[in-house]
Amino acid sequence: MPEWRIPTEGAERRREELSMKWRSSFIAVAVGVPVLALFGFGLTRDPGNIPSPLPGRQAPEFSLVSFSTGNTPKPTLAVGDTVRLSALRGRVVVLNFWASWCLACRGEHPTLLTVGQMYAGTDVRFLGVLYNDSPENGKRWLTEMGMTPYPSLTDPSEHTAIDYGLYGVPETFIIGRDGRVAYKQTGPVSDSLLIAQIEKLRGDTAATAGRTSP
Amino acid sequence: MIKRLLIVVALGMLGSRAEAQAKPQPQLAALDSVLSDSALDAQTRTVASQLRCPVCQGLSIQDSPAELAQQMRAIARQQLAEGRSPEDVRKYFIARYGEWILMAPPTHGFSSLVYLGPLLLLIGGVVVLTIALRRWTAPPPEDAIAN
Numbered sequence: 001m002p003e004w005r006i007p008t009e010g011a012e013r014r015r016e017e018l019s020m021k022w023r024s025s026f027i028a029v030a031v032g033v034p035v036l037a038l039f040g041f042g043l044t045r046d047p048g049n050i051p052s053p054l055p056g057r058q059a060p061e062f063s064l065v066s067f068s069t070g071n072t073p074k075p076t077l078a079v080g081d082t083v084r085l086s087a088l089r090g091r092v093v094v095l096n097f098w099a100s101w102c103l104a105c106r107g108e109h110p111t112l113l114t115v116g117q118m119y120a121g122t123d124v125r126f127l128g129v130l131y132n133d134s135p136e137n138g139k140r141w142l143t144e145m146g147m148t149p150y151p152s153l154t155d156p157s158e159h160t161a162i163d164y165g166l167y168g169v170p171e172t173f174i175i176g177r178d179g180r181v182a183y184k185q186t187g188p189v190s191d192s193l194l195i196a197q198i199e200k201l202r203g204d205t206a207a208t209a210g211r212t213s214p
Numbered sequence: 215m216i217k218r219l220l221i222v223v224a225l226g227m228l229g230s231r232a233e234a235q236a237k238p239q240p241q242l243a244a245l246d247s248v249l250s251d252s253a254l255d256a257q258t259r260t261v262a263s264q265l266r267c268p269v270c271q272g273l274s275i276q277d278s279p280a281e282l283a284q285q286m287r288a289i290a291r292q293q294l295a296e297g298r299s300p301e302d303v304r305k306y307f308i309a310r311y312g313e314w315i316l317m318a319p320p321t322h323g324f325s326s327l328v329y330l331g332p333l334l335l336l337i338g339g340v341v342v343l344t345i346a347l348r349r350w351t352a353p354p355p356e357d358a359i360a361n
Contacts, residue, residue, distance in 0.1 A: 050312065050314050052311075053310070053311070053312045060310075132281055157288075158281070158282055161282070162282070162285060162289060165310035165312070166282075167268045167269065168268075168269055
């Protein structure tokens with residue numbers, strides 16, 4: 001009988017070892033895969049891109065003084081005039097925070113010149129807000145880089161920047177006719193993105209107006 | 215000796231108190247304002263140290279020399295001086311920057327996992343280890359001994 005038992009015990013041990021190996025592999029996969037998936041997901045995210053709570057909410061009101069009227073043929077305001085967001089209700093507003101010391105703003109500037117020019121004289125209002133910079137530096141930069149077809153405002157105490165939850169420059173907020181922030185762009189905007197967002201808001205409003213009109 | 219010393223100290227304290235009471239009202243008011251200013255400063259420091267500086271790496275607005283952080287501190291101080299609570303000030307910044315602005319994640323909602331996660335993992339580890347240790351230290355089955 002012992003000659004029968006020895007091979008049986010060996011087979012059982014092998015089976016047990018095999019089942020232990022399977023169990024260990026299963027645990028390793030069950031723990032490792034979620035951890036790797038989490039790391040992988042983390043790699044796809046930009047830690048600098050922090051979601052803003054502002055889109056969808058009412059845009060914070062501001063009252064800022066203009067230091068440049070831009071090169072609009074018929075300027076609606078003079079240097080030193082105060083611009084209030086509430087006065088622009090019913091229009092699509094593109095609010096671009098920038099600074100003369102900001103390198104990315106140089107790259108973004110041609111887009112703002114082109115798209116700003118495209119919408120000059122329409123119901124879309126572009127406004128530049130100088131962040132952490134002096135109006136003198138701002139004016140010099142605009143002369144050097146190309147005058148915008150829209151006014152630029154100063155935010156001396158950075159209250160407006162803080163109200164808009166600014167992380168840095170450039171940042172652009174697109175505000176709908178209802179006064180709500182529709183879109184926020186951290187970093188430079190592109191022509192296509194800016195036009196698409198503006199048109200979406202204009203279209204939305206046109207559609208709403210169409211629905212509400214008798 | 216100690217008793218005498220204590221009496222002298224007690225008399226001295228009484229004297230200084232009487233002197234303070236004798237002080238004219240405007241000086242007291244000034245002292246009150248200094249005290250309230252320092253209390254306000256302390257409260258501002260506490261709130262500012264709980265808020266993240268948006269233009270820095272891992273610094274609170276209390277520790278950051280950045281201009282934006284200074285302005286945020288000024289806003290916090292102004293709001294506290296106006297009688298708003300530290301929680302109101304935190305809410306003001308959360309409404310603009312999201313919960314990211316808090317140096318420590320909140321203990322409620324999804325963020326609570328940050329605190330509960332390690333605890334749950336620890337408990338799970340202890341349970342697994344206890345089961346494994348029991349299995350390893352269990353006496354071999356009787357038929358195995360018999361063989």
